[in-house]
Each structure stands twice: as C-alpha cells, then as structure tokens.
Amino acid sequence: MQIGPILVDPPILLAPMAGVSNRAFRALARTQGATLCTTEMVNANALLHQSAKSYWMMELDPGETPVGIQIAGSDPDVMARAAQEAERHGADLVDINMGCPVPKVVKNGDGSALLTDEATAVAVVSAVVQAVNIPVTVKMRAGWDHDAITAPRLAQRFEEVGVKAVAIHARTRSDQYLRPANWDFIRQVKERVAIPVIGNGDVKEPEDALRMMEQTGADGVMIGRAAFGDPWIFQRVTRYLATGQQMSPPSATERALMGMRHLHRMVEIKGERVAVPEMRKQLAWYLKGTPGSAKYRRRCQQLTTQVDAETLVEEWLDHARDQELTWS
Ligand SMILES: Cc1cc2nc3c(=O)[nH]c(=O)nc-3n(C[C@H](O)[C@H](O)[C@H](O)COP(=O)(O)O)c2cc1C
Known part of the structure; x- marks a missing residue:
C-alpha cells in the first residue's frame, strides 16, 4: 500500500489509541x-x-519511521498550524481524527462531530493538506448514526482536496x-475513492484480517484492541496473509517478558511516577488468558512503584515457567 511517497508493506497498521499507542508501545508493535x-x-x-502533554504525545523515537501524528480539532487554521507542528516534529504523515465519540470532544465539533458537517470537515482537511509537505490521511467512523452514513461521500471530497488515504472504523458514533x-461501510467507501x-x-x-480485505477490498488493515498485551498479533497477521499459516500464540513466559520490556521503556520515557500507574492495565493485559493469572492481574491494579511491578512480573514468570514445565 502506497500513501503518497510512503510504502506500507505489508499494510498492517497499529491504530491510534489514547493511553496506549505511545512511543513505548509503538516500538513493540513495530518490532x-x-x-x-x-x-x-x-x-x-x-x-x-x-x-506539555500534547508535545509529549508527539515525541517520536529516534529513527521511528514511518509514523503518523494524529491531530484533532475543527478550526481549519488551528488544525493547519498543528499539522505544521507535527511535521516539524518529524511525522511522516499527519492523520486527522474524525472518529472520536467522546462527549467532551464532540461538543466542540471535533472528532466524529465533523462527520455531520461536511463543509467544516472539508475546510479542515483542505487547510491541513495545504499547510504541510507530508501526506495527510483521515481516520473516521462510518457516520454519526445509521441514518447518516457520511463516510463514503466525505472520503470522496477528501480525496478531491488531496488526502492520500482514509482509515474507516466500521462503526457509527x-x-x-x-x-x-459492520465492514460493509468499508466496502462502501472503497467503491467511491481511488486512494x-x-x-x-x-x-x-x-x-479476520484476510476476511476483511476480501469482503471489502480494503488496501490495508488497522488493528487496535487486539494488540492490547499482544503486539505479536501483527506478526501472526503478516504470516497468515503471506502464507496462510497460523503461528502459535506467545507463551505465558514470552508475554511476561514483553510486559517487563514495556514497563522498562515506559519508565525510561515517562518516569516511574507516571509510568507505573499507566502500566497497571497494560501488565494485566499481558497476563490475561493464561492459566492462574487472575490473582496476579488483580495485584496489577495496586502497583505504584517500579520495584513492585518488577516483583509481580518476576513472580508471574516463576509461576509461568513452572506451569510450562508441567504442561510439556
Ligand atoms: C483505548 C482506546 C483509545 C482510542 N484512542 C483513539 C485515538 O486517540 N484516535 C483514534 O482515531 N481512535 C482511537 N481509538 C479507536 C481505535 O483507533 C479503533 O478505531 C477502534 O478501537 C476499533 O478498532 P479495533 O476493533 O481494532 O480495536 C481508540 C480506541 C481505544 C480502545
């Protein structure tokens, strides 16, 4: 898949996710x-x-490429200037959010509210495209509700003003x-645009990735929640699309080690005080679905220090290694 000058091959993308797709997790997903x-x-x-928080969210790892910075807003001039800031920060592309359903976002006319206001949506996109030299993409829901599936028409208008790709979250606000x-919404957009x-x-x-591409004609697949505690999903999808073969899922030990790596990187980037509370849910995701994990996952919710978190993961590792020996 080609997005302007950027080759995305194979076209398997990590979804933007507030509180999750920070640079620590993006690095794991990329590997x-x-x-x-x-x-x-x-x-x-x-x-x-x-x-400061916004600038922090735009921080990229050295050599992190290709990477998009997603911006949200509904004032064309403000969005154009924010896009220039993203470009200065080293983004390979700017993505515009037209999917966020959260009340505090839509009440300002941002996120998925733009799906109901074609003139403003096109003005925002057009201003952003003209403001930067990198490709602009739009990620949107299918529409506000089932009586207003506006994404196909909007995608066509966005293509006309220079957008290089659209990502369709196949739900309404x-x-x-x-x-x-409902993946049919993706097919409906695909029928209307050449990007x-x-x-x-x-x-x-x-x-699911193969079925989605076959049913809708989508050029690429974007994965969000399935990557929680499971960045290996990208490898499994890649292998399956290329060969039709299934890879076995990671072992409990591998998951715990990945959780530890994630924790360490988060602490390096954000410092212990911020990183450890943010890692509570993430560590619980790494442990999920493995035998005997419930009591460790409950303990995740109380973590406050790096040492506590490391101790918990190490105890889990001992438990998992014992289990794996017993299973084999
Ligand atoms: C915790 C969380 C945070 C999200 N934050 C964003 C965001 O910042 N920008 C965005 O465009 N979508 C955001 N989304 C939506 C996802 O990118 C994606 O469209 C959605 O989860 C559907 O994909 P999935 O079924 O693969 O999870 C978020 C979703 C979740 C679960």
Whole structure:
C-alpha cells in the first residue's frame, strides 16, 4: 500500500489509541510487524497553547519511521498550524481524527462531530493538506448514526482536496463500541475513492484480517484492541496473509517478558511516577488468558512503584515457567 511517497508493506497498521499507542508501545508493535503506527490523538488547540502533554504525545523515537501524528480539532487554521507542528516534529504523515465519540470532544465539533458537517470537515482537511509537505490521511467512523452514513461521500471530497488515504472504523458514533463493526461501510467507501482505504474494526485474529480485505477490498488493515498485551498479533497477521499459516500464540513466559520490556521503556520515557500507574492495565493485559493469572492481574491494579511491578512480573514468570514445565 502506497500513501503518497510512503510504502506500507505489508499494510498492517497499529491504530491510534489514547493511553496506549505511545512511543513505548509503538516500538513493540513495530518490532512485531506493524508497518505504520500512529500516535495518540493530539488536541490541536492544546498543542498551540504549548501544552506539555500534547508535545509529549508527539515525541517520536529516534529513527521511528514511518509514523503518523494524529491531530484533532475543527478550526481549519488551528488544525493547519498543528499539522505544521507535527511535521516539524518529524511525522511522516499527519492523520486527522474524525472518529472520536467522546462527549467532551464532540461538543466542540471535533472528532466524529465533523462527520455531520461536511463543509467544516472539508475546510479542515483542505487547510491541513495545504499547510504541510507530508501526506495527510483521515481516520473516521462510518457516520454519526445509521441514518447518516457520511463516510463514503466525505472520503470522496477528501480525496478531491488531496488526502492520500482514509482509515474507516466500521462503526457509527452512535454505535460507540456496543455493536459489532459492520465492514460493509468499508466496502462502501472503497467503491467511491481511488486512494488507499484502510479497514478497521474488530480484527481480532489473522483470519479476520484476510476476511476483511476480501469482503471489502480494503488496501490495508488497522488493528487496535487486539494488540492490547499482544503486539505479536501483527506478526501472526503478516504470516497468515503471506502464507496462510497460523503461528502459535506467545507463551505465558514470552508475554511476561514483553510486559517487563514495556514497563522498562515506559519508565525510561515517562518516569516511574507516571509510568507505573499507566502500566497497571497494560501488565494485566499481558497476563490475561493464561492459566492462574487472575490473582496476579488483580495485584496489577495496586502497583505504584517500579520495584513492585518488577516483583509481580518476576513472580508471574516463576509461576509461568513452572506451569510450562508441567504442561510439556
Ligand atoms: C483505548 C482506546 C483509545 C482510542 N484512542 C483513539 C485515538 O486517540 N484516535 C483514534 O482515531 N481512535 C482511537 N481509538 C479507536 C481505535 O483507533 C479503533 O478505531 C477502534 O478501537 C476499533 O478498532 P479495533 O476493533 O481494532 O480495536 C481508540 C480506541 C481505544 C480502545
């Protein structure tokens, strides 16, 4: 898949996810085969008000490429300036958020609210495209609700003003996450545009990625929640798409070691005080689904220090190694 000058091959992407797709997790996803990663959503207004958190979210690892920085907002001028800031920070592409369903975002007309206002949506996209020299992409839900599936028409308008790819999360804003994704929305967009269409929503297993591409004609697949505690998903999907072969999932030991690596990188980047609370849910995800993990996962919720977190993972490792010996 080609996004402007960027070759994304194989086209298997990590979804932008607030609180998850920071540079520590993006690095793990990349080593496991995610060929394009995007930052968490950065609020354009906050960025232009020099918010430290926004700048932090735009930080990229040295040599991290290709990478997109996602911006959110609905004022064309503010979004154009935020996009220039993203370009200065080393982004290979700027992605515009038109999917976020959160009330505090949509009440400002941002995120998925833009799906209901074609004129503003096109003005935002057009201003961003003109402001930067890197490709611009848009990630959007299918529409506000099932009576207003606006993504196909919007995608066509965005292509006309110079967008280089669109990612479609196959749900409406009103679906939140309550309904399963309807991949037909991706097909409907694909029929309307010549630029690459990236399908997103409920890809949980390698077979889902293949089915999505076959059913919709999507040029690429974007994976979000299935990567929680399981960055290997990108490798399994890559292998399956290339050869039709299934890789075995990671062992409990491998998962614990990946959790430890993730923890260490987060502490390096954010410092212990911020990183450890943020790692509570992530460590619990690494331990999930393995025999005997419930009591360790409960302990994750209380972690406050790096030593506590390391001790927990080490105890889990001992437990997992014992189990693996018993199983073999
Ligand atoms: C915790 C969380 C945070 C998210 N944050 C963002 C975000 O910042 N920007 C965005 O475009 N989508 C965001 N999303 C939506 C995902 O990118 C993706 O569209 C959605 O989870 C559906 O894909 P999946 O079924 O593979 O998880 C978020 C989703 C989750 C679960």
